[in-house]
Amino acid sequence: MTQATRRERGRAATDRDIRQQARTLLVADGPQAVTLRAIARELGITAPALYRYYTSREDLIEHLRQDICADLGTDLGGDLAEVDEADHLGQVLAVCRGFRAWALAHPQEFAMVFASPAEPGQHCPVGAQRAGRDVAVDSFGRIFLTVAGRVLANGFQLAQADAEVPAQLVADMENFRDDLLAAMAESGVQVPPEYLGTGTAYVILQFWVRLYGQVALEVFGQFPYPVSDCEPLFESMLTGLVRDAGLL
Amino acid sequence: MTQATRRERGRAATDRDIRQQARTLLVADGPQAVTLRAIARELGITAPALYRYYTSREDLIEHLRQDICADLGTDLGGDLAEVDEADHLGQVLAVCRGFRAWALAHPQEFAMVFASPAEPGQHCPVGAQRAGRDVAVDSFGRIFLTVAGRVLANGFQLAQADAEVPAQLVADMENFRDDLLAAMAESGVQVPPEYLGTGTAYVILQFWVRLYGQVALEVFGQFPYPVSDCEPLFESMLTGLVRDAGLL
């Protein structure tokens, strides 16, 4: 079973401990509290020992980001599993609600993954990037795309035809559509290419813009007035969203 | 003219220098580079001297946030001034494009102001909060609301009637509408209350959600595929936005 030698198992174990402890500090006291010394202290080791696992604090943070994405992915997978397989609209709603719930429950993680100024050449975590083998990063995006794929595979016709896509965007949308098809195929969802035109890709993109905007505004408290209860606001937005996407 | 004593003038001058230097460091090397010691070093003083002006680093950062909001407000004011006073659609477009341009040109500031996990009870900077006299914080929000006010004052009928607002949201929307009316009145824009129903407030809110989502996604590089050129994507979204808002 465990072909790994004792040292390898021990190393993997402490590595998990490091990341888990970093997560604990993050949720408890914010990003500035996840310091190498604090992590080491809680683990009963010294700070330089962490350099046997990560080249720098920033490197650890980066791996943390990926862990967070993976957790969000499994979280949404759980939400999705509770919905009837044939209820495609329900699946979409479940993923959207799950995304919001996760973001509100983990604001620090949300900010770290979805609201950090990006360096060029890095458009994760939603995208299915092919950087280092099959990184866990895209597990979140894969959930989204899998749901979209299921919806499309069953012949749902999303709103807006291909003609609506501006000429300057067609190339990008074809690119996006191919990414979608590839990700869906990887997830085992067979979707006929003729169901996924550039117009459909554009609708999915707009869907993401509105969902992300709503959730980010709520997490960051940037609504232009004091919202007494954000939930009905979100539900109202979600209703409009699926309506405008042609899912209702 | 300058009724202030020499000491007061000197203090105000160094205060400006501190903030300006902090801004310089922020745009040059990111938020983690704006340290008290670095600021003091550039100003030729020592770090503890800064405590004569701000009670802590976090206090300075908070004032920096307000400066940033104020700058964004004047920026947008400039964009707005270049548009014909009677061209209300053009004014809306100018403010939206100006907001995006500013966010792309100042990603660090954008993240600091619009994407920091908010403590409860703080829904600035868009809101017209009445905290400490007339803080510069809401100068950005005021620009937005002024434009909205001008559009409404001239009888533009936004899409969607009041009946569309879910019952649970009506109270909040009345609240928002009152905030809007108050802000517009403060900006000298007369808008008949019957032009601004809760449905209209809801449309404005959705407008903000989509604009914010699009800009934040672009700044943070969180689009689900590699976008070759974001500008046509933004313009396409903007077109759909004004169409859905009933401005076209």
Next chain:
DNA sequence: GGGCTCGGTAAACAGCGTTTACAAGGGAGT
């Protein structure tokens, strides 16, 4: 068993926010 690699430590360096005690100088009252 010898040697080598790997995971850990201790010590040190530079930089950080912050506090304390102290010096110099402008402003106002007499």
Next chain:
DNA sequence: ACTCCCTTGTAAACGCTGTTTACCGAGCCC
């Protein structure tokens, strides 16, 4: 003009941080 205070700055120190270096011991392979 002298005095006194309050303001603004400094120097030194504390404890924290990330990171590097040199070293040590136990696991592993030959």
